[in-house]
Amino acid sequence: MIYYKKDSEGIVSLTLDKSGERVNTINPQIAKAFLPVLDHLEADKSLKGVIILSAKRSFLAGGDLDFLHRAEEPAKIFEHTALLGEIYRRFERLKVPVVAAINGAALGSGFELVLACHYRIALDHPRTLLGLPELSLGMIPGGGGIIRLMWMLGLEEAYKFISSSRQIHVKEALQKGIIDEAVERPEELIRNAKRWILSSPCIEKPWDAEDRIAKESNPKHPKTAQRIAKLSTELIAKTRNNYPALLSLLNCMAEGASVDFDAATRINARYFTAMIMSKNCRNQTKAFWYDLNKIKQGMSRPKGFGRFRARKIGVIGAGQMGSGIAYVAAMQGIEVLLRDVSKRLAEQGKNNAREKLSRLEKSGKMTTEQAEEILNRIQTTSDLREMEDCDLVIEAVFENMALKQRIIKEVELEMQQHSFLATNTASLQVSDLAQASIQPENYIGMHFFTPINRIPLVEIIVGKKTADETVARAFDFVLQLRKTPIIVQDRPAFFVSRVASTYFMEGILLLKEGQGPAAIENAGLQAGMPMGPLAFADNLGFKYIISAEEQAAQQLDGRYQASPAIAVLQEMLAQERYGKARNGGFYNYKEEPVRLWGQLKENFPLAQEQLLPKDLQDRLLFIQCLEAVRCLEEGVIQNSYDANLGSIYGWGFAPFKGGVIQFINDYGLREFVARAEVLAQRFGPRFKPSASLLEMAEQDTNFL
Known part of the structure; x- marks a missing residue:
């Protein structure tokens, strides 16, 4: 993994080259391989500097997700991330300059190693991407990168950068001060790194100065306290507490900014461990890493045909x-x-x-x-x-x-x-x-x-x-x-339109039953959908929805069962409410801010019994998952990973749940079936679990 070479000027090159792999990643075994290297560097009295480079097309792609995803013991996760933090810290505190010669992508743990170096030179190439994408997988960076970026960019700017999971190109990184130099040719990386090392630069990090608490980011500072409160309020409003990694990131920063650097990195490691063990992280990693890679690798593509590339x-x-x-x-x-x-x-x-x-x-x-x-x-x-x-x-x-x-x-x-x-x-x-x-x-x-x-x-x-x-x-x-x-x-409505329609149709049906429109919309948002079901229907337009239903009726040739929700849409059309494109549906779009139409309760009076938020949320989510299972059973879609990514990318099904099929795994097959049967008894046979679901629950198996 690590090749050590020292030149006549006393500069050591450490080349990262993970055997048998296309990219470099870090797992516990590879992390431990750094320790004897660091022991040797710290003991070398003639050492003038260190250059870290890569033999791959990328620099260091990050942590080993297989290890993290399968881990069952929090202690092992904490031990690993604490070790990474120690390794990066030892590089940072070497008595000689350490330069990252970045020839390609440096992401996640790889980017954290880059941040721990004293100087960062990057090859200005489209494939050279820098960033911390962990939040997109429901986790946070664990090797101290949060704390370093907070010192470098300030708390608010660092939070925005990390929480976005953005991977930026070299010029933007240079502009932000995240890297120090950009070069046009690969051979310039080593040459310029040696030149900088031999210039006898000051290598003390600001967090290792005498006063080692970030004053400007200290949460006790009035302006910083206001920023943290503002970010927290915006976060809760945006995510409705469905994405704990974002809150962990903000907490890690707020707590880490009030202590010295080493204490802050221990705080970082604890938050990282908690997120790795969370259900959200497992769900998002499965969807956005494992399921997505199955698709990219062509698992569902017909075999035996050469690759096609359109000119x-x-x-x-x-x-x-x-x-x-x-x-x-x-x-x-x-x-x-x-x-x-x-x-x-x-x-x-x-x-x-x-x-x-x-x-x-x-x-x-x-x-x-x-x-x-x-x-x-x-x-x-x-x-x-x-x-x-x-x-x-x-x-x-x-x-x-x-x-x-x-x-x-x-x-x-x-x-x-x-x-x-x-x-x-x-x-x-x-x-x-x-x-x-x-x-x-x-x-x-x-x-x-x-x-x-x-x-x-x-x-x-x-x-x-x-x-x-x-x-x-x-x-x-x-x-x-x-x-x-x-x-x-090639079945009516295919997959995305067919399953997505169950969401807004169920919301419209709830309105018909006399449930409060605001409660319906809030239930959809709290459940993790990008918009409430009534707003979703407005976006599509009522005439389009009715037309699609009529088309499905023709295609199903007598097997079609009209939803009672259609009567609501027809009543809305009768009152010249057409949807968002015509400025008026379940919402009024001519007003600022946009609000629910004031006459909804007059047209659809409230029932005496108002359902609990959990019942509303479960109806809106379960109906989608049950329809997705029917699509699998009917062969409309071939596998769970297509269904998961199709639901997330196609209509925004709660990403933190990992998609419509992973939602069932996450809920537990037996628990899901039991809850579906309760919903069927209370609200109708459309919630009745299928024979295959009942069989899976009995055998206590999961969807793959």
């Missing part, structure tokens, strides 16, 4: 969806031909991409030259014949069967035999659309979500005649866009 794609329809697809493709270096019925409309679509790039320019995230290069990848046309050299064509026009089938017939005449055609659809059956195709095996659905540049999910919809190779190529293309593909079968 050029065609996009038909330059509206919001089509222009969004063109934009994200161009951002990943793909040439795009954007087509609409006229050149003028196609250019309007390109202007949408231009506006997005302009915002990136103004924020400093992109240069004018980079923006122009991306924009030039998008060419516009009104002529379908120009699609002939595209590897893939995506049709993104209105949800109209006749229109989409006409386009299939027209564009297939121009496409090369090896290319394939995809439809962006949220509700139409891909198999029905494919009846117009002369090559249905090369036809597939791709359900993108708006806003495309922000939502990382794409549903890949497999028609009855879609070939496995087409599925594999579509899967590869979505990964090429840096999005998360989930594969779903």
Whole structure:
């Protein structure tokens, strides 16, 4: 793991190179390997300096998540993080300069090692990312990085940086003072590091000065106390106490700022241990690391086909969806031909991409030259014949069967035999659309979500005649866009729309039953959903929801059961309440601040019995999880990891629960089934657990 080399000038290079691995990570065994190295360095009287570098393409990717995720004894976690803190501290307190020569990503524990060095030089390359992403996994940094950043940036700025889990590039890190120098070529890392070491720099850290408490960040200081109170208030309002890691981070800072550095790092280690052992951390790590990596590694991708990489794609329809697809493709270096019925409309679509790039320019995230290069990848046309050299064509026009089938017939005449055609659809059956195709095996659905540049999910919809190779190529293309593909079968509403609809329909049904609208909305938010179910319905629009239900009724051919919630939507339409787009649904959008419509209680009188918040929350969450299980049983979706990420990315299902299926694991199969049976008895058979759930509960097994 650690290769030691000392040159004629007395400078030691420590090269990190974890055997048999693509990246360097730290686990307890590797951490212990640092100890004899440090003993030797501390005893070396001729030592002039130390350079820490990496033999991998990245510097140090962080901690060993397998070790952390599987740990069952808090004492072992605390021992490990305390050891890391000791190692970083010993590097920091060497009598000679220590330089981090950062050739690639330094994240998590790797970034904490960088912060403990006296000088930090980074290679200015797109892959050189710096940051502490632990909060995105429900944990906090444990090796003292919180305390060091608090000293370097101040409490509030450090809190914002760490809590965002941002991974920043070299120029931004240099601007913030997180690194000291940026270089253009790899060979400059060592050369400049040696030059700095030989310049006899002052290496005392501010926290090791005589007065070793951070005065400006001390919570006893009136201004700091106000900042902490403000951050705490904002945190509770935003997270509703569903994300304890954020509160632990703030507590760690507040407590650590009032003691000396070594005491602060012990506090840091204790908070880190508590978060690693928490359910939230296990849930988020499973979803955003293990489940996500299963998808990225192609666990659900059809096997036996070479990797597909699009060189050029065609996009038909330059509206919001089509222009969004063109934009994200161009951002990943793909040439795009954007087509609409006229050149003028196609250019309007390109202007949408231009506006997005302009915002990136103004924020400093992109240069004018980079923006122009991306924009030039998008060419516009009104002529379908120009699609002939595209590897893939995506049709993104209105949800109209006749229109989409006409386009299939027209564009297939121009496409090369090896290319394939995809439809962006949220509700139409891909198999029905494919009846117009002369090559249905090369036809597939791709359900993108708006806003495309922000939502990382794409549903890949497999028609009855879609070939496995087409599925594999579509899967590869979505990964090429840096999005998360989930594969779903061609059933009514697919997966995301089908399960998400149960959330807002249950909320509307609660309103019909006489539950208070504010209580319903608060229950959804307290449960961890991004918005209340009534606000969710407003966003979609009532006519759209009713239309989708009517379409499902046609597709299910007599097996459809209308929800009583539809009557509520029809009543709202009768009173000219249409949803957010028309400024009035369950909420009034013309008012500031936006409030629930004042006449809701008149139209849907309150029942004498108002449910407890737990009952409201359980109804809103359980109905989603039970529907997701039905999708698994019916083969709509193939596995739990697609379901988990699909629910989090697709409609914002409580991320701290790890997704719809992990929610059941977290609750406990037996406990979940028992609670579902109680809900079924009280509120209706839609909550009745399926036979497979009952069997799993009896066998005391979990979803994988």
